[in-house]
Amino acid sequence: MNDDAHSAAIRVERPAKTLRELALDKVREAIVNGYFRPGDRLVERDLCAQLGVSRTIVREVLRHLESEGLVANLPNKGPIVAHLNHDEAKQIYEIRGALEGMAARLCAEQNNPAIADALDKSLEDIKSSYRDKDMAGVLAHTSSFYQTLFSMVDRHIAWGVVNLLTVRINHLRSMTIKTQNRDVQGPAQMARIVDAIRRGDGEGAYQAAMDHVAGASAIAQAVLSGHERID
Amino acid sequence: MNDDAHSAAIRVERPAKTLRELALDKVREAIVNGYFRPGDRLVERDLCAQLGVSRTIVREVLRHLESEGLVANLPNKGPIVAHLNHDEAKQIYEIRGALEGMAARLCAEQNNPAIADALDKSLEDIKSSYRDKDMAGVLAHTSSFYQTLFSMVDRHIAWGVVNLLTVRINHLRSMTIKTQNRDVQGPAQMARIVDAIRRGDGEGAYQAAMDHVAGASAIAQAVLSGHERID
């Protein structure tokens, strides 16, 4: 790990990623950003053609996405893009609340100003992305905010869980951040988290994080109710 | 995170399990109960022979276990059984605490006596297994206790997360329950959870669940420290 800065200058290309990982990312991307819609069948041989890889790869990718919960497998009918009903969405937000609240509390208890500073940095990025109407940027920097929250207290497993769940509600996230006032309310709630952390107020940080997720969840529910679904 | 015993009551037979699922369970079992030890290489062609299935299946199974965190893939070396250091174990117990605490609180807030009754039933099974020195039974009924906790408030996603994490610490669980006094202390802590739920005391249920997991975590840490490790 100490030599990567050195060899990074030497190494010309990135040999690392296997074809399978590339394909996995592509398909996950395609599901997350709506190219494949919930309920769509994912026919193995079609995917082979579209991705330009063999069935071996496609099957492994489908298996992987299945275990991530993005793909469901109907017996003898094959894989489809998993649906997300709003009860499940609610549950996912709830879990995120519990884990992000936990991480926020731990950050506050560290009493390390560097944490709040790093979070403030992400928060600035989020606000600036909102100003530029760069919604992809908002999502990315929000993720980065939470990643900081977890990584500052070395909770990479919890971060992994949150990440896993987050991909399943990604389309909801991209809708919630576009709702009225979210550009003001969201950052304000996050600022409360940072403030509590800076004060060393564990309980306050926990509550603030819970509130932020609860807000997102409420909006998501509204969005899901408005958008009546036909599956 | 796949479907389970819901339709099991209706369906008479289950020839439906695909070979792949069978193989997945076998290999997971083999890892969880120590037939394969952490660090062991999982050579694809050897597994084919041992399981009597084709390489395609084995590869899909390995991919699945990889995404569950039971198997790690070393670039250019292939899959091995993942190690678990004690920091990661601690993180896993911590997450379980947060989620089981959440579920316990929700159960308490239901004010439904049937929940506490069902939990008491599992608790009796656990005590009885302890009396019979049936450690596999203790584990199974403890799982069932927590499954009840989650399913009574319809939190199957959180249950899935807990389950996913639990398999990674299964060998620790089987050691913690064998330690001195755990046969008394464990059930006593769980009884406190049930009591709080019966009283409708959400905060008390949350705390009791956290305490139970914290106890298990502390024992696990002791076990891990005692047992010298070579990774």
Next chain:
DNA sequence: TGCCATATTATGGCGTACCAAAATCTTGTA
């Protein structure tokens, strides 16, 4: 004898072809 360069082997990564069983669509006939 000691060491370096070269085979060999083990293994994962990837692709293709094939078969059986189940679901679904077509079609032909009563």
Next chain:
DNA sequence: TACAAGATTTTGGTACGCCATAATATGGCA
């Protein structure tokens, strides 16, 4: 028109082959 028989599609599963790379064995040369 209705329905049964076949054709097609698609998954589940198998077998085999090829290539690249890393580790190991081997052999030749100073």
